[in-house]
Amino acid sequence: MSTEKAIRIEAQGAPEQMKLMDVEVGEPGPGEIRIRHRACGLNYIDVYQRDGTYPMQVPLSLGMEAAGVVEAVGEGVAHLQPGDRAAYASQPPGAYSTARVMPAKAVVRLPDEITFETGAAMMLKGLTAQYLLRRTLPQGGLQPGDFVLFHAAAGGVGLIACQWAKALGLQLIGTAGSDEKCALAKEAGAAHVINYRSDKDFAARVKEITGGKGVKVVYDSVGADTFEGSLNSLSPFGLLASFGNASGVVPPVPIGTLAAKGSIYLTRPTLFTHLASREAAQAMADELFAVVLGGQVQIRVEQRYPLADVAQAHRELESRKTVGSSVLVV
Known part of the structure; x- marks a missing residue:
């Protein structure tokens, strides 16, 4: 068990509801991994979950995508190993954190040629573009x-x-x-x-x-x-x-x-219907990685915020001041 930092809300509402808190992170159970984040993605779904557009049970940890290093794997997880560079877009929320335990099925190995910031910025948005243009x-x-x-x-x-x-x-x-x-x-x-x-x-x-x-x-x-x-x-x-x-x-x-x-x-449609199985998540990620590594798609990381400045990041996203992708740097 280790003490980590995470962004949580006690009630849905304005950006000021988000607080940086100490949380306890334990060992992964069956089908889970523990991952230490290097960067976390910022997405409009995070705003919906924070402001109440999507009713959510509180208290709630926020964030749907991130990239980092796998620290431990639970029973039954064969596609990831401790030390793997990895990235994901996944439910449940909780990516706005230094480390977390989470389901492994939507977590994939991140190619060495893709940085953690790029990985954190590309998964939810890139997989969304994939399921729209290729599946919807x-x-x-x-x-x-x-x-x-x-x-x-x-x-x-x-x-x-x-x-x-x-x-x-x-x-x-x-x-x-x-x-x-x-x-x-x-x-x-x-x-x-x-x-x-x-x-x-x-x-x-x-x-x-x-x-x-x-x-x-x-x-x-x-x-x-x-x-x-x-x-x-x-x-x-x-x-x-x-x-x-x-x-x-x-x-x-x-x-x-x-x-x-x-x-x-x-x-x-929703991305997470498409990511319901490990096989589908891997196939979609493989296609995304291929167009990024092939140069057909470049990921623009235009805004970077410390994890503690997440309220400012949300305000700028909601006011449409941002372009391209934004990340929270852990």
Whole structure:
């Protein structure tokens, strides 16, 4: 048993609810590992869990991704050994810590060529881009040349998706909230960009770009503010993948709307459904590592915060001051 530092909340609410506390960390049980973190990822799901958008039982440790060194493995864990460099995106939360005991199934060995900071910044966001572009597909799939719309294209997930989509030959239309962020998305590989603050009707612009046809799929993590426009951006039989709600929760949708918009499909996917087995987690991570090591995808770690400054990190993330990925340095 060792005493470690971890960020916990006693009640859901503002960033100030997060406190750096001493916690006791013991030995891993069956199917578990103990990992010492070197860096922890910062993601919008952490905000949802902290502020109550996602109701959670408290007290609660926060954080869903990190990278570090395996210290001990429990019974039945064969794919990891003490001393392995490792990274993960995993439930339950608890990554905002110096060390933790956790389920081993979603933890994978981190290639030596990838730094701990990059590993911590890429797992949740990179695996999200993987399950969206490779597993959450419209009718008939996606082929080179197809148009897709990706909101928040200059965020951590968005910049990875821009690069990956380009590598797949897709024409990604990215939206962002400033000309500077649009430029970042364009540089990363977006074929077209839309500043939704200056160009309010992004759906009309999408139709213009696609010659009136619309896109085969929209990947929308913004939520309430973009939902209606996302529906209007789709071609018949298109797919809206609503995978987040940074601007607020999407209100209930009359099912007849999907018929009226062109027999479209609507899904609310989550990464952790895809990571439910060790085999799936490994296969997804292998594909992510391949595009990073191959140079098709570069991970931009733009903001670094000490673990104790996590409240500032959350405030900057919520105010959309960040670009690319952010990490908490342990």
